[in-house]
Amino acid sequence: MEGSIVKRLVSNDGETKKFLFKLKDGQTVESVLMKCKHGHTICISTQVGCKMNCAFCxxxxxxxxxNLTPEEMSLQIEKIQNSENIKITCVVLMGMGEPFDNYENVLKFLEYAIDSKGLDIEAxxxxxxxxxxxxxxxxLAEFNSQFNLAVSLHATVDEVRNELMKINKKWNISELLKACKYYTELTDKSxxxxxxxxxxxxxxxxxxxRLAKLLEGIKCRVDLIPANDSGQEQFKPSTQNQINSFVSILRENGIDVSVRGTVGGDIKAACGQLRAEVI
Ligand code: SF4
Structure with missing residues (x-):
């Protein structure tokens, strides 16, 4: 057996559940289950830990x-489906790890995920x-998939993004957005x-x-995520007024924008909090 669920935590509102998996070599990863308009969404991990070292994470x-194997990615879905007696409809590769840093295994997992004889989830x-x-x-663009791509941008100038995300020193904002534009053009996805x-x-x-200007001509949506109070002094969430003002400016510029609710904060299942505590 590749691994099993060893702990399950439920948020106060009952809407978010976090699962700790123990893998066969004793390593642990986490997955988060949320309700969504299409049914059940699972956020899975693709690596044990992460090399990217983003400052806020x-x-x-x-x-x-x-790296996780394709089987270890699938088992997070299969085990949760069985134990909760549900069918998972949406999957996000947004848990522990950088999926593209484990590209070949992730691609094999995706092939199994969309296979009608596999997990049978729509691309x-x-x-x-x-x-x-x-x-x-x-x-991935050249693979011409129908998978959705989410890109963590988090800054509008390289100086700030360099500070937040080391990867920006390798590929800066301009190179990143050029690739994103190519992805949307080739796949017709947003x-x-x-x-x-x-x-x-x-x-x-x-x-x-600046963000509105940068995204000009790219088919996209922006998801604003108030920083969660994970105890890191330098990364406090923006005030509600500032979030409102940011949203208004983006909308005035024709950008589709939403503000993400802080789901699962009380069980440390929110963005950047996985593996915050060894359970
Ligand atoms: S934000 Fe994502 S890519 Fe960055 S360190 Fe955390 S898990 Fe890795």
Missing amino acids: VTGKSGFSR KRITISTCGLVDKIYK ILFEYIMINKLNDSNEDAN
């Missing part, structure tokens, strides 16, 4: 152990999230840009205007 802080209900591995964005709203770091009106 607790997973990155715990270092990297190893259009699967989202791969990346911090910006540009070479793999081109590769990209979801994730943008963590951090108080006084990346949330000014100038940032909002």
